[in-house]
Amino acid sequence: MRRDVFQAIADPTRRAILVLIASQAMTPNALADHFDTTRQAVSKHLRILTECELVNPAPAGRESYYHLNADRMKIIDQWLSQFKSMWEDRFSELDNLLSTIKSTPK
Amino acid sequence: MRRDVFQAIADPTRRAILVLIASQAMTPNALADHFDTTRQAVSKHLRILTECELVNPAPAGRESYYHLNADRMKIIDQWLSQFKSMWEDRFSELDNLLSTIKSTPK
DNA sequence: CATTTATGAAACCAATCAGTTGCAAATATA
């Protein structure tokens, strides 16, 4: 069972869940209202997000508020950082254009 | 066929390919030497990376050098940016600790 | 010109994925 943050954010519904709870913790039912799927499907996404610790459930009575653990996003940011110098380089656009031209079949 | 950058970087082999060609463009054969899979498997990964334009092939004779298109990584960085203020907040660590404590079953 | 090398595409396979329905447990409410 591979359960890393990269696989977790690969699904568009899970990315949307993360964005939703970023502003406010939400229950599975409240989240499900925002999607065209069943509550159970959202619950499964929450399980995956919880397993890789991108979210934390906070039980409150019979409800459970899922909080974003933004700290875990650092993992993605850190991986991205090794490429950042390449796209911040002001010549990178030209490089990409040239390699695209070279790779275009005649 | 969903082929976005988030799905592309979900696979660890594809992430490793991106890191390898970041420093130098490489052919499929040269890349395959770094993995415990067949050349054809690497070729399939390259097809996926090409389809979402994370890499560009540059044909050279019977070889084909795959270049990184670091610019496309911006898409991930932009998505991440909406959370960045949360983990840069010096109180976020404390927040996470508190929500973890609250969610721990008694 | 025949052979070797590099590549990409197709067909197939086991495993995983995202979704569903159904159910059980726990909490709130009448």
Added chain:
DNA sequence: TATATTTGCAACTGATTGGTTTCATAAATG
């Protein structure tokens, strides 16, 4: 206490995934 609500888990299903083997094409080499 009986009922309704909220949640999580198990079982199942069709689609997708990452991998393999096989084959065809194109370019370099003898």
